Amino acid sequence: MIEGVEIIKKYIKNLGTGPGVYRMIDENGNVLYVGKAKNLTNRVKNYTNLKGLSHRIGKMVSLTRAMEFVTTHTEVEALLLEANLIKRYKPTYNILLRDDKSFPYILIDTSHKNPQVLKHRGAKKQKGHYFGPFASVGAVNASLNILQKAFTLRTCSDSIFNSRSRPCLLYQIKRCSAPCVGKISDDDYNAHVQEAHDFLSGKSDAIKKKFTSEMENASADMNYELAAVYRDRLKALAAVQSRQDATDGKLEEADVIAAYTQGGTTCIQVFFYRGGQNWGNQAYFPRHAKDQQIDEILPAFISQFYDNKHPPKKIFINSSIKQKALLEEALGIKAERKVHITMPQRGSNLMLVEMVERNAREALERKVAETSSQAKLLAGVAELFDLDAPPSRIEVYDNSHIQGSSALGAMIVAGPEGFDKKSYRKFNIKSENLAPGDDFGMMREVMERRFKRQLREDPDRNSETWPDLLLIDGGKGQLSAVMGVLEDLGVADIPTVAIAKGPDRNAGREDFYIPGKTPFKLPPNDPVLYFLQRLRDESHRFVIGSHRSKRSQKIHKSILDDLPGVGAARKKSLLLHFGSAKAVSGAAIADLEKVDGISKALATKIYDYFHP
Structure with missing residues (x-):
């Protein structure tokens, strides 16, 4: 810690007193923390006062080996930049919004x-x-x-x-x-x-009144067919009423954000209201230290959440937060108009926030229950395969092809929080030396590409992207192929298990293969067996879906797509002239020359392409 403090002190000498953003970096160049400051010198100086630091911040200081700074014109600009950098670097010591995405x-x-x-x-x-x-x-x-x-x-x-x-x-x-x-x-x-x-x-009531009037007029004129059209249109609009919740259709443009914390874990629910209608909700579970409170978590979440989204006019929250005015100003700059962050105290808006908070609490309770169940299953996996600890990252591999064509390998990832879909990967099989349907060769290629890249990116094996367990779909042959690659790359210490389908491909009678051990089965009602089957089935789902997509793309690919010097316009001319791609491939040079836009030189190139 003393070393970290001394490194920080060296930077203070050259820092200004204006606003800006700072990054704390460890010995491997990884960003530990991104922070903003109204006065950079005063903020960074706080990290040198050991008595005032919590255990968590003290540990961060002890890991710090470098710092980087960006000065800004205003504190608001620093806040916007801080949110952007946190999402880019995902620092260990920041409150972090995970699984953020754009909305439709x-x-x-x-x-x-x-x-x-x-x-x-x-x-x-x-x-x-x-x-x-x-x-x-x-x-x-x-x-x-x-x-x-x-x-x-x-x-x-x-x-x-x-x-x-x-x-x-x-x-x-x-x-x-x-x-x-x-x-x-x-x-x-x-x-x-x-x-x-x-x-x-949000003007659905006015439209309904108009449709009702039109329906009545049509009916009075005995134009029953037109009246039925308006009746059906009214019926469709009636579905909107069921989605307005407690707002009575009066909330024109607002997001309702409520956080609930229990046992050091937080769920934040975001409900979208536009034009008086509820347009759905999303639950988030941001990463943060167990001792951090809602008044600190919520503003960090809001600043990151709206980093790539247009803020609404109103944001209702369920807790007072730090630096509310600063956050409102920053969001106002993004929206190019005023944005109000409010904690309702009474009335329908308070009822709405309480409803959203109740949803956050229930979502967190479900998450905790699922995580607890997942933890027991991972502990069972560790015991079954003699691992040192329950695995934090399980990688499952599978291959798919049709008689060797459109060959594809796939990896899915699972851990304490279930399937980690953003870590899934596809591998288009590229080797031209493989015999059609060579499953062992395909598995070798997938493993080589996966772990050669991993070794390039993290040779010291410090990152969380190294697996604690490899689960291979297949039997003894697939396991041997995988272990051969891992041994060649010097990473054979990664626990590896192959799971082979039982006789007649019956679920529940799978054989498990571990290097150096006799294959074995698990009791048909074992919860760990169900868990491993679920992992294997998810890898099947992912690889087959990816394979179908690849096959579909291949079906729609024309043999004319790769012709040299032939773009969309010339390809269209060729097809219009000859009627089909197959006819183009069999055409003589003299015939090709007759097509609009095809010169003698290009006709020769096309002919040579199909007749090498």
Whole structure:
């Protein structure tokens, strides 16, 4: 610790008194902590006062071997930069939002005279109106379903729209008004678009009144077919009422964020409300030290959460937080308008926050129960395979191919918190020396690529990405292939087990192979067996899904795609002239020359490509 303090003191001499961001770095170059400061000198000087440091911060100081600094114009700018750097470096000693992602939106694309309604995720580069965020793709699909039923807007792409000569099935089932073939005028269609825009903006009551009036007028005129259309549209909009919760449709644009802590673990629930409608919720379990409290965890979460998202006008929270005014100012800069962070004290907003907090508590209780169960299973795995401790990272490997074609290897990862899907990996089998269907050779290639890269990136084996257990789908042959690679690379000390399907591929009668030991089975009702089967089945699901995707891409790939000097326009000309890719491959040079855009030199290149 003394060494760490002395290193920090050296930096203080040259620091200014303005705002900025600092990074504390260990001997391997890993970022331990990212912090912001209104006065860099005063903030960093605090780390040299050993009596005032907690045990956790003292340990961080003892590991510090270097520091880096970025000065900023304002403390608000420092706060925004701090959130960005925390998400980039994922420092050990910061409160860290895990599994952050962008959320889907609904886009009414106005670049076409007959606007399209579609799902959107990512940068908002397309011209149109964006509505969201929605908590999940499922919530977007549910809303799109309502939009189709109520407003009959097109969902097809512009290219399909422009090439249609007759209505598609969606017109037949009254999900689209078919502007592509003139079944509705442009003015009437755009009126539907405006109604959908108003509905997503929270004006559903006004639209319902309009539809009710239209239905009654049609009925009075004995136009019962038109009345039925409005009846069905009203029925679709009725589904919205069930998703407004305690807001009574009055909450126009707000996120409700509530945190609940128990036993050093925290769950934060985020509910999205837009246009008076609940557009779903998401639970988060940020990483933090056990002694950190909600008033410290919540602002760190909020600053990281909105780092890549547009903040709403209002954010309701369930706890007072540190530096609320600073956070509001930072979010206001991102949103380019005022953002209010409020802890409601009474009324419907307080009831809403309490409801969200209750959801956070229940989600945390489920998480703790699942983690406890998972911990018991991992302890059982450690005992079964004679490991030193319950494994924190299990890697499961499987291969897939059809008679050797589209060969693919896959790795899934599991640990104390269940499946770690962001760590899953696919391996396209690249070796040209493998015989079709050589499972052992495929497994060797996967292992070589996985652990050669791991050794390159972390030769000292300090990172958490080294596995505590390898589980191989296969028998003695696959195990031998894997152990051969691990021995060649000098990492044969990683515990490795092969799990082979039982007779007639019956689940529950699997054989387990461990190097140097006799194969064995587990009792059919053993919980650890079920756990290992679940891991193996997840690897099957992932590799087969990936293989199907690869095979599908291969099916849609044309033999003309790799022709030298032939782009999309020339490829289209070739297909229009010859009728098929196969006919192009068999064409003579003289025939190829007759195609628009194909010179004699290019015709020779194409011919030589197919006749090497």
